[in-house]
Amino acid sequence: MRTKPTTTREPLLDAGWLFLLAGLALLASAVMIPAARDLDRAHWRRDRVLLTEMHRLHRLTRHEAYLGAVLDENDAVVYQLAATQLGLVPSGTEIVELVNDGPTASTLVFASLEPPSIELPAFRETESRLARLANGERSRLWVLAVGSILVLIGLLPPSVVARS
Numbered sequence: 001m002r003t004k005p006t007t008t009r010e011p012l013l014d015a016g017w018l019f020l021l022a023g024l025a026l027l028a029s030a031v032m033i034p035a036a037r038d039l040d041r042a043h044w045r046r047d048r049v050l051l052t053e054m055h056r057l058h059r060l061t062r063h064e065a066y067l068g069a070v071l072d073e074n075d076a077v078v079y080q081l082a083a084t085q086l087g088l089v090p091s092g093t094e095i096v097e098l099v100n101d102g103p104t105a106s107t108l109v110f111a112s113l114e115p116p117s118i119e120l121p122a123f124r125e126t127e128s129r130l131a132r133l134a135n136g137e138r139s140r141l142w143v144l145a146v147g148s149i150l151v152l153i154g155l156l157p158p159s160v161v162a163r164s
Contacts, residue, residue, distance in 0.1 A: 020154025026147030033134040037125065044123045053117055058115045066113055084109055 069077040082088040133139045 002149045011156060014158055016156060016158060018154070019150045022155055023147045023150025023152075026143055026150065029130055030134050030140055030147060032144045033131050034140070037131070040125075041123065044121070048120050051120060053113060055118045059113075063116060064116045066109075081109065 061138050066077070070081065079090075
């Protein structure tokens with residue numbers, strides 16, 4: 001009876017690939033997560049500036065329309081300006097005076113031209129444990145170091161088993 005010689009089969013997947021992939025994933029996260037956070041912050045700042053610009057343009061449009069009405073000598077606008085700014089009213093007109101103490105009495109016209117104030121959005125960060133590690137000053141160095149060590153282990157050649 002013959003016995004078959006025992007042969008050792010090579011493993012299907014070398015364990016070094018797992019270390020290499022894990023190390024590359026850690027290195028990529030240490031680079032990409034802070035960059036994505038900075039990009040989100042830049043988009044947030046841009047959105048705030050665009051909202052502010054739209055508010056200012058709306059305000060400017062309202063003031064330009066009022067100026068156009070003044071230059072066209074619109075009767076209602078001229079009458080309102082004469083009454084509020086100069087205290088002049090046509091004879092035979094009754095005046096209902098509202099009590100208004102303070103410096104805003106002379107700017108009453110312009111306060112009505114102002115558009116409603118806007119609410120600017122607050123920055124919202126999505127935080128995960130990996131994001132906290134990748135964004136922290138000291139922990140990011142640890143993530144880079146561990147990722148580099150894993151890549152180094154993954155690139156080492158496989159060990160050779162002595163066969164007898």
